[in-house]
Amino acid sequence: MKRRNKFAYTVLAFLTLTIISSCDDDEQDLIVQEQQEEEQEPEQPMTDNSQSVVINEIKYLGEDTIEILNNGNDTVDLNDYWLCLGPGQYVQLSTLTPVSGSLELASGDYVVVNSTLPDAQGGLGLYNSDAFTNADALVDFVQWGAAGSARENIAVAANQWSAGDFIPLVANEESSIAYDGEGNGSTDWAETATVTFGAVNVVTEPETISLASFNVTITNVVNYLDAQIFNTPDGASEPGPVTVAGGAYSVDFQAVPGTKLNFATMQVVSNDWFYGPTGAGVALFENGIPVTGDITDQIYLWDSGTEEEDEATFTSEPGGAEAGEPDDDITVRMVTTDVTDMVKVTLAYDEPTRTFTLNIKNIQGAMATDPVILSPGIVVLHALANPLFDAGQPERQLGLAKIAVQGNPADLFEWFTEKGSTGAPLRLSSSYSVFSPGIVYAFGDASDPVFTQGEAAVAGSGLEELAEDGNNGVMFDYVTSQLNLPAAKSNEAAPIGPGESLTFSLNDVPEGYKLGFNTMFVFTNDWFLAYNNSGFPLWDENGSPKSGTEATLKTYLYDSGTEVDQTVGFGADQAPWQSGPNTGAADGNTAVRRVSEIEDVQFGKGLISSPAGVVGIEDPRGGYNVVKVTVTPN
Numbered sequence: 001m002k003r004r005n006k007f008a009y010t011v012l013a014f015l016t017l018t019i020i021s022s023c024d025d026d027e028q029d030l031i032v033q034e035q036q037e038e039e040q041e042p043e044q045p046m047t048d049n050s051q052s053v054v055i056n057e058i059k060y061l062g063e064d065t066i067e068i069l070n071n072g073n074d075t076v077d078l079n080d081y082w083l084c085l086g087p088g089q090y091v092q093l094s095t096l097t098p099v100s101g102s103l104e105l106a107s108g109d110y111v112v113v114n115s116t117l118p119d120a121q122g123g124l125g126l127y128n129s130d131a132f133t134n135a136d137a138l139v140d141f142v143q144w145g146a147a148g149s150a151r152e153n154i155a156v157a158a159n160q161w162s163a164g165d166f167i168p169l170v171a172n173e174e175s176s177i178a179y180d181g182e183g184n185g186s187t188d189w190a191e192t193a194t195v196t197f198g199a200v201n202v203v204t205e206p207e208t209i210s211l212a213s214f215n216v217t218i219t220n221v222v223n224y225l226d227a228q229i230f231n232t233p234d235g236a237s238e239p240g241p242v243t244v245a246g247g248a249y250s251v252d253f254q255a256v257p258g259t260k261l262n263f264a265t266m267q268v269v270s271n272d273w274f275y276g277p278t279g280a281g282v283a284l285f286e287n288g289i290p291v292t293g294d295i296t297d298q299i300y301l302w303d304s305g306t307e308e309e310d311e312a313t314f315t316s317e318p319g320g321a322e323a324g325e326p327d328d329d330i331t332v333r334m335v336t337t338d339v340t341d342m343v344k345v346t347l348a349y350d351e352p353t354r355t356f357t358l359n360i361k362n363i364q365g366a367m368a369t370d371p372v373i374l375s376p377g378i379v380v381l382h383a384l385a386n387p388l389f390d391a392g393q394p395e396r397q398l399g400l401a402k403i404a405v406q407g408n409p410a411d412l413f414e415w416f417t418e419k420g421s422t423g424a425p426l427r428l429s430s431s432y433s434v435f436s437p438g439i440v441y442a443f444g445d446a447s448d449p450v451f452t453q454g455e456a457a458v459a460g461s462g463l464e465e466l467a468e469d470g471n472n473g474v475m476f477d478y479v480t481s482q483l484n485l486p487a488a489k490s491n492e493a494a495p496i497g498p499g500e501s502l503t504f505s506l507n508d509v510p511e512g513y514k515l516g517f518n519t520m521f522v523f524t525n526d527w528f529l530a531y532n533n534s535g536f537p538l539w540d541e542n543g544s545p546k547s548g549t550e551a552t553l554k555t556y557l558y559d560s561g562t563e564v565d566q567t568v569g570f571g572a573d574q575a576p577w578q579s580g581p582n583t584g585a586a587d588g589n590t591a592v593r594r595v596s597e598i599e600d601v602q603f604g605k606g607l608i609s610s611p612a613g614v615v616g617i618e619d620p621r622g623g624y625n626v627v628k629v630t631v632t633p634n
Helices: 007-021 024-038 152-157 399-404 408-419 464-469 473-482
Strands: 053-059 063-069 082-086 090-093 110-112 124-129 138-142 175-177 187-190 212-220 227-228 248-254 260-267 272-276 298-303 333-336 343-350 355-362 374-382 438-445 487-489 501-510 513-521 527-531 555-559 597-600 606-609 627-633
Touching: 024 053, 053 124, 082 408, 090 438, 124 152, 138 152, 138 175, 138 187, 138 438, 212 597, 248 374, 260 355, 260 399, 272 399, 355 374, 374 399, 374 408, 399 408, 438 501, 464 473, 464 513, 464 527, 487 501, 501 513
Parallel strands: none
Antiparallel strands: 053 063, 053 175, 063 110, 082 090, 082 124, 124 138, 175 187, 212 501, 212 627, 227 374, 248 355, 260 272, 260 374, 272 298, 298 333, 343 355, 438 487, 438 513, 513 527, 527 555, 597 606
16 A cells, blocks of 8 residues: 555544543543653554555656656655666666656655656556565556556556456557555546656646548659650651552651550541540550550541531541531440451561551551541550540540641540640650559658658668568558558559559547658669658648648659669669569769659650659649548548
8 A cells, every 4th residue: 555644543533532522530540651652662664665655657658758756754765765666677766867856755756767668558566675466565656558568567466466457558648647645556547748857747638639541642743754746757858648558657766565445547538537445445565565466456436426427528638627516426436346457557666766656557458448548646655545535525625626627636536635824744754654552651751751851761661672672561660660650551562553542541640740751763873752842731720630632732742862864764773573572773962852854764755854753643733643642530
């Protein structure tokens, strides 16, 4: 039992006097005589001053702090006392320098010390010797977070605690747990927002902090990779249609595995028909091998749904002035799957230059019911389906109808190649790449705790492992174990390509916290995608969890500064092609910085400049167009 104050003894004396006054004279004489005999015996001193010493307040989040109170009558020397959490986790008080107070602890005084405490759960014993398994040596005990700590059974034997009892964890780092001065159980302790080390405990309710869980989705939206107009027939010196059998258009372009081809060219002797592949396009590689030869069986004749078919308004020249009536069916639909008597479409590939040649030839076979005339058109290289149209849906009014009706690809080409306010592309992706498995985390500080733009990667943070090799495990351990922050690894363990997503379940995020995330841009040496250093606010100004794609806007491409950069998609020391993890020369510039330009060798677009390193899809500034980030409260 913890020692009580003098109030109890005052009550005892009062009761004794009351009893004496109510007795007859003989009884009173006997009682007085017994009292006198007791008073003649010398007062027995307390054999264990330790019972007057209690653990009075503890702060185990942030700066670990312990307050001890002497609520007895005599000074107690604590130099030989010990604090013990369990086997191998103990410290003698004489080895600690008090924050305040003295280890020669006078009656009613406090001594405050710093000693390492567990954040999640623990049981702290105060001992008057190092006999940690001896109940007689245990002076006081307190347990938080969970039952079953190492010295709980000793505390139970010493009548200092009840088996299975514990104090709930505090809600935030600013709080401590404070003793009320009576009893030996969790109900005698309370979380307090008013820390009073070295003074009387004051219990105030901590501010209630709302928690929320979020689903985070990081989508690889790499799609439009190049667009080219073709308008000059083979052997001609001026743009124009292909009007005779044997005539053709040829288009040269570069591409990498994962790329698809689509194109559109008008069948001029029609109101609004055009030749092209399905919306899915033609895969340019199979198992990494370039596709070559005749691909006509993948080419169809399509109706754009723009004009009603009427031979009276057919035109024999692209851009003809005559126009037909609007089509009753405004959807893009197939006219025929067999165009082998109209056109022949082939692919050739030159290995040294990595160049494909697309050839669209006017066959004008004997079975063709109408003359075949081909108009100028457009070629689009893409990674996702349906870059030009969705079969069964209305034409998008971006310029395909102008090709199908007038043979003019200018509007559609300008849409694909439009630039943002900084001069970077609005829609064309800079490169083809997959994303590595990633990590998301939430933090309450002013800036991201994992990396700082302009400074070198922090050793042990896991940034190098993630940015170079796509390993998210080290960073996850750093965030959860060392920073004690909410975090989640992606539910997908394999890299994700265009159209696929990394998904995360981020739980128990305190109100006011912000989102940080990292995933490697895999076809590089050490580049990663992340939100800017300030973090994305997960809560709005009204304290409600946010939802939507707003986090996309300030997501950027960063160079971690750990490895020398090689051409995107062609580096021998890049993760898909390197001999092993952490392979590659060290970067002379170790600062984490945004990637301000990319030399596109994959598709031959040349230098793409984005001073801010913008990666969000269709950011009005223009950029690399590779990612969309979606946050949804769970």
